[in-house]
Structures are given as structure tokens and as C-alpha cells.
Amino acid sequence: MPATMPAADSNSLDAGRVTRIRRNLLRWYDAHQRDLPWRKKPQPYTTWISEIMLQQTQVATVLPYYRRFLKAFPTVQALAGAPIGDVLQHWAGLGYYSRARNLHRAAQVVCQAFDGRFPDSYEGLCGLPGIGDYTAGAIASICFGERQPAVDGNVLRVVARLTNCDEPINTPAGKALIRAATVEMLPHKRVGDFNQAVMELGARVCRPGSAADCDGCPVRNQCAALASNRVEALPVKNKKAAPRAQDWVVVALQHQDAILLRRRPTNGLWGGLWELPTAMVQVGRVDQVAAAFMRELCEGRLSSAPRAFGTVMHQLTHRRITFHGFHLRTRQRADLGGTAETLWVTLHDARAMGISTAMQKVLDLLETAAGGAK
Numbered sequence: 001m002p003a004t005m006p007a008a009d010s011n012s013l014d015a016g017r018v019t020r021i022r023r024n025l026l027r028w029y030d031a032h033q034r035d036l037p038w039r040k041k042p043q044p045y046t047t048w049i050s051e052i053m054l055q056q057t058q059v060a061t062v063l064p065y066y067r068r069f070l071k072a073f074p075t076v077q078a079l080a081g082a083p084i085g086d087v088l089q090h091w092a093g094l095g096y097y098s099r100a101r102n103l104h105r106a107a108q109v110v111c112q113a114f115d116g117r118f119p120d121s122y123e124g125l126c127g128l129p130g131i132g133d134y135t136a137g138a139i140a141s142i143c144f145g146e147r148q149p150a151v152d153g154n155v156l157r158v159v160a161r162l163t164n165c166d167e168p169i170n171t172p173a174g175k176a177l178i179r180a181a182t183v184e185m186l187p188h189k190r191v192g193d194f195n196q197a198v199m200e201l202g203a204r205v206c207r208p209g210s211a212a213d214c215d216g217c218p219v220r221n222q223c224a225a226l227a228s229n230r231v232e233a234l235p236v237k238n239k240k241a242a243p244r245a246q247d248w249v250v251v252a253l254q255h256q257d258a259i260l261l262r263r264r265p266t267n268g269l270w271g272g273l274w275e276l277p278t279a280m281v282q283v284g285r286v287d288q289v290a291a292a293f294m295r296e297l298c299e300g301r302l303s304s305a306p307r308a309f310g311t312v313m314h315q316l317t318h319r320r321i322t323f324h325g326f327h328l329r330t331r332q333r334a335d336l337g338g339t340a341e342t343l344w345v346t347l348h349d350a351r352a353m354g355i356s357t358a359m360q361k362v363l364d365l366l367e368t369a370a371g372g373a374k
């Protein structure tokens, strides 16, 4: 163990250790930070969009979405005035679509209640739809220099290791401990850079499990987990419940070269996005539900027998959905009845609509299946 390394039980953050953590992290950040578009001249609007997109999503995935989104909605006014369908279309593929709806609602609040200017404090930002502790802390520290932490998954891991925290980080008690320790570490100047430095360290150096690069870490001499040989054991997490398995029937109803899409209800999973009509199998077998659903969709208008075109699985945080695809042709275009908005489009145009990643997978399957609707 290097002479400067803290003792194995040194979990507390004394003033000297805090000073070294701040200094070493900021130096490292100055030398190694990635050149990311939202870091150039940070503004509340661009910081907000990037932070919402980055939640549970890698930087490399976010970059093209961020550029397209900012091109389509360059200001908060442009976002507030856009139809929600356009916003969802630019979000499609990023998942967690309630975030896009909240972005849209919050932009409208900023324009209507704050004359187009973001509240310039953590407290004020927390009052906007979809902005919680993390996002408010990030915007307030990066754009307004307010001394607030921004504790995301990377920060939870880094700080749990720096402080040898044994409390599970996916519990309220664990989160509160990490937040308090992060607040202690925050410098009085360059607080936004410090928050970004911790996040960046978590993403690139202090990676989960054995992927941590402690040899290249700027705070290795201040790290209690390294000193006590507990890097791989931290952070501690309580086991999550296994995702629920679900079966969904999905129907590709085709007339000539067009397929039918319908818009999902605004609330709930994939709210407001377009889909091939789906039905969750709650009671009975897949084939029974599929037969009943297809009868309901297009009774009397069929010109082909239904054909199963395969299955595709999509994993969400709390459920694992298996889509069972059925294709059938209809003699005429007709709406589905009910209140759902519907549209007949080519398969090519369907891909350009606001549809979920799960539905993109279903369309891939449909396209590659023998005799698929092209």
C-alpha cells in the first residue's frame, strides 16, 4: 500500500482528504475531459436536454440524438411550441418516453410562467416537470455555480468507494449517505466542473466491478475502498426483483403496400408513440388472444389468413416482453374504431414515425420474415 494511502478504516472525510480529492479531480478533469457539445458554453436549456438524455444512456448513444434534437428545437421556445408528436419522434429510440413528454411540458412552463428564462436556482428548477434532485443539481451547479451535488449512478459508485460505504446505494439510506458525503466534497468554486469530474471519473475510470482502473485514478491515494481492497465489493446493492415476463400479440395489418399504425394512449408505457396494434396476453394462450384480437381489429375485411411472422424479445427495467407477430392482409383500409388515432403508412415511413425501439425490432422481424409486408 502506498504510504499516502488512507488507512483501511479511514472512511471519514477529513478536511485534508477533501482538499486533495477536489484538487486531484479538477486537475484530472482539466486534462482529460471529453469534448462534448453540451460542455461548450453551458446554458440551462442545452445542459437540461443533455442531462435528461444521459440518464441511464451512454454518451456515445446520446450524441446523435442530442444534435438532431437541438437542430429541431434550438431553443426552449421552439420546444414548447412544437407538437408533442414531433418531440416524441426526435426522442424515439432513447426509451423512457415520459422524459420527452416532461421536457415538452417543462418547456411550456418555462415559456408561460418564466417568460422563457429558466429558474436560476436548484429550488426553482425542482418545480419544473420531470426535473428532480439530480437534474436540478446538475443545471444549478454547471450553469449557475450553485453549490449543489448531482448524484447519478456514476457518482453513487465513486463516492461509495471513496468512503467505503457499506449501505446499499439503491436504498434511501444509502443514497442519503452518499449525497451527504458528496456535499462535503463539493468545492466552493468550480462546483459544476467538480460534479462533472466525478461523473466522468465514474464513466471512464471508476467503472463497475473489476473494470475499475485504479492504477490510472487521480484519487487513488484518497480512496478508502482501494486501501481496504474492497473495490470490487463496492458499491453494495440490494437485489432487485427479477423482471416480469409478459407476452404481447402484435398485428401487422396490411393493405396493398401500407400497414396500419395506431398511436398509444398518452399515459403509460410508450405513451403517445406509434405502434403496430398490440394486445397484452393477460388471460389465455397467445394464439387464443391473437385470434380474438385480430377478429376485433378487422372482422369481415380480411383477404388472407393470419400468418405468424415470429417472436422478438424486448427487455425493460421491470419487464421482459416477448412480442408474437401476426401478419394479415385486409381488403380495404379502415380505422380501428374506438378512440385510438390511426394511420396507414409504408413500412419505410413507419420507421420514421415516433416509434419505440421495441417496435423497431418488430418491424425488423416483419421485414425479414419470408413474405413480410414490404
Ligand code: SF4
Pocket (backbone or CB within 6 Å): 158, 161, 162, 205, 206, 207, 212, 213, 214, 217, 218, 219, 220, 221, 223, 224, 225, 226, 231
Ligand atoms: S481508486 Fe479505484 S475504486 Fe477508488 S475511486 Fe479510483 S478507480 Fe474508483
